[in-house]
Amino acid sequence: MNILVIGCDQVGAALIRDLERIGHDISVVEKDPEQLKRLDAFDDYTFHGTALVGDPTDPDTLRRGGVENCDAVAAVTEEDSVNLMAAQLAKNIFRRDKVICRVSDPHLQILYHKAYELETxxxxxxxxxxxxRALSK
Known part of the structure; x- marks a missing residue:
């Protein structure tokens, strides 16, 4: 599967590594070039995908990142508003069927899911x- 990951913080970098390890083709869009260095931080892993520095809420950046040819999009930055915008663009403008949106605020998770019909x-x-679960054992 061809997957576009938006964001390369700790979650994004680990997700990219794990997805590549099981055979997926990965592109990543990250606004902070320093964050992309996380892809080199794993001892036993080399990133083979495409990395683009740019604003993930800009349709042209997403287009350059490969959104039009991807099978899925994962918006996993640390910023809920950036994830929402990027996920909405991927779903509504670029008509991607599989779009996952990371949301830190539980109240926003419900809103994003119900109002914007996003998988969160x-x-x-x-x-x-x-x-x-750990405390209930």
Whole structure:
């Protein structure tokens, strides 16, 4: 699968590595060139995809990043608003079917899912659930 990842913080870099390891072709768009250095931080991994520095909320940047030819988009920056904008562009302008949007605020997760019909992942909720399960044993 050809996947466009938006954001290369700790989550984005680890996601890119893991997706490449199982055979996916990855492109990444990141606005901060320093963040792309995370791709070189893994001892046993070399990034083979395409990296683009640019604003992920700009349709032209997404186009240069390969959004028109990708099978899926994962907007996983640390900024909810950037993820929402990029995910909406991918879904509504570029008509990508598989779009995942990282959302830190649980209240926004519900809004993004219901109002914008986006598939969302909320690390805050996932962490709370994991801690709850660990404490409930």
């Amino acid at each position: 992942i909320c690390p805050t909720v996932l962490t709370e659930q994991a801690v709850f």
